[in-house]
Amino acid sequence: MTHTPVDPVALTADLIRCPSVTPVEGGALVVLERLLSGAGFTCTRVDRGQTSNLYARWGAKGANKSFGFNGHTDVVPVGDVAAWTQDPFGAAVIDGWMYGRGATDMKSGVAAFAAAAVDFVRETPPDGAVILAITGDEEGDATDGTVALLDWMAGNGERMAHCLVGEPTCPNEMGEMMKIGRRGSMTAWITATGVQGHSAYPHRAKNPMSALVKLLTRLEAQPLDQGTDHFDASTLAITTIDCGNPANNVIPAKGTATVNIRFNDLHSGASLSDWLQGHAAAVEAETEVTIALRISVSGESFLTPPGELSALVARAVQAETGRLPEFSTSGGTSDARFVKDHCPVVEFGLVGKTMHQVDERVQVAQIGQLKAIYTRILQDYFA
Numbered sequence: 001m002t003h004t005p006v007d008p009v010a011l012t013a014d015l016i017r018c019p020s021v022t023p024v025e026g027g028a029l030v031v032l033e034r035l036l037s038g039a040g041f042t043c044t045r046v047d048r049g050q051t052s053n054l055y056a057r058w059g060a061k062g063a064n065k066s067f068g069f070n071g072h073t074d075v076v077p078v079g080d081v082a083a084w085t086q087d088p089f090g091a092a093v094i095d096g097w098m099y100g101r102g103a104t105d106m107k108s109g110v111a112a113f114a115a116a117a118v119d120f121v122r123e124t125p126p127d128g129a130v131i132l133a134i135t136g137d138e139e140g141d142a143t144d145g146t147v148a149l150l151d152w153m154a155g156n157g158e159r160m161a162h163c164l165v166g167e168p169t170c171p172n173e174m175g176e177m178m179k180i181g182r183r184g185s186m187t188a189w190i191t192a193t194g195v196q197g198h199s200a201y202p203h204r205a206k207n208p209m210s211a212l213v214k215l216l217t218r219l220e221a222q223p224l225d226q227g228t229d230h231f232d233a234s235t236l237a238i239t240t241i242d243c244g245n246p247a248n249n250v251i252p253a254k255g256t257a258t259v260n261i262r263f264n265d266l267h268s269g270a271s272l273s274d275w276l277q278g279h280a281a282a283v284e285a286e287t288e289v290t291i292a293l294r295i296s297v298s299g300e301s302f303l304t305p306p307g308e309l310s311a312l313v314a315r316a317v318q319a320e321t322g323r324l325p326e327f328s329t330s331g332g333t334s335d336a337r338f339v340k341d342h343c344p345v346v347e348f349g350l351v352g353k354t355m356h357q358v359d360e361r362v363q364v365a366q367i368g369q370l371k372a373i374y375t376r377i378l379q380d381y382f383a
Helices: 008-016 028-038 103-123 146-155 208-221 269-287 308-321 364-381
Strands: 042-045 053-058 066-072 097-099 129-135 162-165 177-179 184-193 235-242 254-263 290-299 326-328 345-347 361-363
Touching: 008 028, 008 097, 008 103, 008 364, 028 042, 028 053, 028 103, 028 129, 053 146, 066 103, 066 364, 097 103, 097 364, 103 129, 103 361, 103 364, 129 146, 162 364, 177 308, 184 208, 184 269, 208 235, 208 254, 208 269, 269 290, 308 345, 308 364, 361 364
Parallel strands: 066 129, 066 162, 162 345, 177 326
Antiparallel strands: 042 053, 053 129, 097 361, 177 345, 184 254, 184 290, 235 254
C-alpha cells in the first residue's frame, strides 16, 4: 500500500497555529496524537498538574531496539505583539521563511521527527519500537513535563534504549553542531542581614551591603576551573544586587544578591552548594552580618561519551548536509538533563538564531532537510 508522505512544513504550520504558551496545551498535542494514532502509534496522554504531555509508541513495549525522540510543543510568551511583523501564531511564509512562536524552538523539530517516524514505520516497519515523548512544560518549571513522562514510563514498563532530543543545536548553519552533553545550572539567592544605622556613624551599624560585596568578590576571585576535555570552563555570573534603600544617609538592615553558575563535569550541584556555603560562612564570621543562602539546582552537568549513538547521528547529518557536526556541550539546559538518567541521549536540531525572539522564524527548506536527517537516523538505527 502506498502512503502519501507526511509534509513536515504543513505539520509545523499546524503546530505553530496552536497557541501553546506554557502551560497551555493549545491543541498542539491533539494535532500530534491524531497524526500518530492514525499511523498505528499507541498514544497516551500523560498529563500531570497543569501540564499536558504525550507518549506515543509504535511497536512492541519492551522491544530490545527502541529509538526515542524527546521534544516539546510549549512555547515562551510572544512579548510585545505590536513588535512582530507577522502574526505570532499565523505560520505565515515570507521569502522562504515561516514565522511564528515556536517555529525554531521547537515545533519544527517535533514536526520533522513525527513526519519522519510516521513515514518510516509505514514504509519499512522496523523490528523494534519508535517512541515519541513530547512535553508541554519545557519552557516552564519543567517539573511536570519530561520528568512526568519518564516517571510514567518507569511505572508502566516503557523504555527507550536511545534517545534524540530535537532542540535547535546549530548556531549559524544547518548541520554544524550537535550536543553530547550539557552544563549544569544552579542559582543562589543570597540575603545578608545586618544592623541598620546612620551612614555618618557606620561603626554603630553592621552594613549588609559591605558583607555582600566581600562575598561576591570572593566568589569571583578565582575561576571555578579551566574546563575539561568536553566542556568549557564553568562560569559564575552576578545577576542582581539590591537593598531597596531610597535614602542616601541610611545603612540598610538587609541586602540581597543573586548569582547563577553554569558548571561542567568537574562539579556537582552539591559540591558547589558546599563551596558557596563555605564562603558565606567565612564572610559571616568576618563581618558579623548574617548571610543566608537559598540554592536551586535546575540541572546537573552530564556527558554522553562519543560512541555509537553520536556517530550514528553525525553520519546522518553529514550525509544530508555535507557537514560533520561538532560534538558540543555549550549553551543552556534542555530536557536531555532528565533523559540522561533513563538512557543515552544526544541532541540535534535546527539553527536556533531566532528562538525566543520577536519574529521567530525558520527556513522552510531546513524543515524538510531535518526530516531527511531524522529519517536517515531511523533507517540506520534499525538497519
